Amino acid sequence: MLVTCQQMSAAESRLFSTGVSPEPYMDEAGRKCSLAIRQFFPTPATAEIFCGKGNNGGDALVVAYWLKRWGWKTNLHFSDGTEQISELARRKLEQYREVPDPLLDPGSRETIAVDGLLGIGASGALRGGIRDQADRMNALRHSDWAACFAIDIPTGLNGDTGEAYEGAVKADYTLTICQPKVGFVADSAVNFVGRLVEIPLDIPVSDGNPAVQLLFPSNLQPRLNRRPFDTHKGSAGRVTIIAGSSGLTGAAALAALGASRSGAGLVTVCVPRDIYPIVASQCPAEVMVQPIDSISDINFSGADVFAVGPGLGANVSDDLVDLIRKSPTPMIVDADALNALASRSICPSALPENRLLTPHPGELGRLTNHTGDRVSLTRQLADEWEVTLLHKGARTVIASPHHSTELNTTGHPGMASGGMGDVLTGACAAIAAQGIGLHDAACLGSWLLGRSAELAQANSQCAEESISAPMVAESLGQALRDLQTSSPR
Numbered sequence: 001m002l003v004t005c006q007q008m009s010a011a012e013s014r015l016f017s018t019g020v021s022p023e024p025y026m027d028e029a030g031r032k033c034s035l036a037i038r039q040f041f042p043t044p045a046t047a048e049i050f051c052g053k054g055n056n057g058g059d060a061l062v063v064a065y066w067l068k069r070w071g072w073k074t075n076l077h078f079s080d081g082t083e084q085i086s087e088l089a090r091r092k093l094e095q096y097r098e099v100p101d102p103l104l105d106p107g108s109r110e111t112i113a114v115d116g117l118l119g120i121g122a123s124g125a126l127r128g129g130i131r132d133q134a135d136r137m138n139a140l141r142h143s144d145w146a147a148c149f150a151i152d153i154p155t156g157l158n159g160d161t162g163e164a165y166e167g168a169v170k171a172d173y174t175l176t177i178c179q180p181k182v183g184f185v186a187d188s189a190v191n192f193v194g195r196l197v198e199i200p201l202d203i204p205v206s207d208g209n210p211a212v213q214l215l216f217p218s219n220l221q222p223r224l225n226r227r228p229f230d231t232h233k234g235s236a237g238r239v240t241i242i243a244g245s246s247g248l249t250g251a252a253a254l255a256a257l258g259a260s261r262s263g264a265g266l267v268t269v270c271v272p273r274d275i276y277p278i279v280a281s282q283c284p285a286e287v288m289v290q291p292i293d294s295i296s297d298i299n300f301s302g303a304d305v306f307a308v309g310p311g312l313g314a315n316v317s318d319d320l321v322d323l324i325r326k327s328p329t330p331m332i333v334d335a336d337a338l339n340a341l342a343s344r345s346i347c348p349s350a351l352p353e354n355r356l357l358t359p360h361p362g363e364l365g366r367l368t369n370h371t372g373d374r375v376s377l378t379r380q381l382a383d384e385w386e387v388t389l390l391h392k393g394a395r396t397v398i399a400s401p402h403h404s405t406e407l408n409t410t411g412h413p414g415m416a417s418g419g420m421g422d423v424l425t426g427a428c429a430a431i432a433a434q435g436i437g438l439h440d441a442a443c444l445g446s447w448l449l450g451r452s453a454e455l456a457q458a459n460s461q462c463a464e465e466s467i468s469a470p471m472v473a474e475s476l477g478q479a480l481r482d483l484q485t486s487s488p489r
Contacts, residue, residue, distance in 0.1 A: 030062020060116020
């Protein structure tokens with residue numbers, strides 16, 4: 001559920017007006033934010049902590065306290081000096097100072113910045129010390145490649161509209177406390193909010209917008225199926241992938257890898273006969289590769305889910321288009337299969353409802369002349385077409401009739417390379433083949449792909465830009481285990 005800043009502030013006021021002390025909530029929020037930071041930076045490093053004079057600064061001081069206890073080098077920066085901070089923040093500063101400095105240098109040369117300058121109650125242009133410290137944070141990101149963690153909201157971002165005021169902090173991670181704010185899903189906010197992390201806090205919120213949700217482990221984990229002990233490969237999901245063409249063989253192999261690593265019991269890849277030797281050599285050993293001369297060569301009764309489109313090229317046969325339009329089997333429709341519909345002026349509303357379409361913005365633009373912000377456009381088209389629509393992007397949007405609109409929160413800019421969508425197609429197909437509905441399969445697949453990219457970078461200790469689709473696919477199992485074992489901090 002998304003909330004406005006006023007709704008969140010009102011919920012806090014109602015709670016604290018009953019005599020409940022805000023201090024335990026500050027302690028808990030700061031501790032959980034610290035744990036979230038350690039999830040992405042497990043080795044102690046250097047943390048530059050930027051504190052405003054209000055309670056957001058107090059949260060940042062609790063973060064500084066925990067990082068210092070864990071062996072981090074911590075440096076404090078105050079927007080208005082220490083004389084003007086709130087009484088509660090002053091107590092957190094005293095607790096921080098009681099922790100001895102680490103005896104050893106941090107184990108990592110990396111630097112992070114923690115944005116605790118302003119909370120959700122602030123609005124308008126940044127001025128004075130706040131602007132100076134926001135500029136310092138943004139400069140650190142540029143000069144030292146520091147990762148910025150915003151506590152609850154990036155300083156200078158309007159939490160209701162997603163508008164960024166001049167000088168706003170560009171966060172790489174936003175640690176959204178209790179409930180995410182409505183402005184976070186605006187297209188204009190993406191480059192300021194970055195990767196969203198849920199920080200659960202027990203503050204009752206009675207109002208908000210349940211029609212739009214962000215994907216977090218707390219709402220994704222219940223959608224996973226736990227396998228019975230007597231599961232066998234035939235009952236674990238059978239996926240048939242129709243993909244590949246001359247010069248585009250890797251797409252078929254990546255879709256197969258995505259399906260295999262996402263738990264499908266049996267994966268069959270159907271490819272044109274002339275590329276069969278290449279695809280067979282590229283696919284995982286457990287994947288069955290079938291050479292076909294026409295669509296009639298495919299065993300239609302042997303699949304729980306079809307995945308159609310990766311690497312098909314421009315010459316998609318009419319028979320395959322008919323399969324997309326008429327098959328009763330659930331289907332993931334991606335890439336060149338979408339382009340084939342567009343080139344024939346076939347509206348997706350002509351497809352059966354058990355279709356998951358996974359376009360990137362260019363492919364979506366070929367299917368429709370509708371425009372608008374990503375959330376509204378995806379919602380509108382999913383309802384008009386009566387299919388599940390996964391609109392790819394830095395904040396992938398999933399919409400289906402009779403479901404909330406949901407936005408992914410995981411991933412990083414290193415995913416801007418070829419093949420990621422092919423892995424996603426295979427992953428969604430595998431999840432759906434295991435008995436999970438297409439909407440939830442799209443949500444799970446999107447989150448798992450992004451989390452896999454994060455893990456691939458962490459495991460390889462390389463730059464984001466060096467991550468490749470095969471590396472991401474091979475991390476899907478770790479991401480799935482991460483989701484299965486996730487619990488509120």
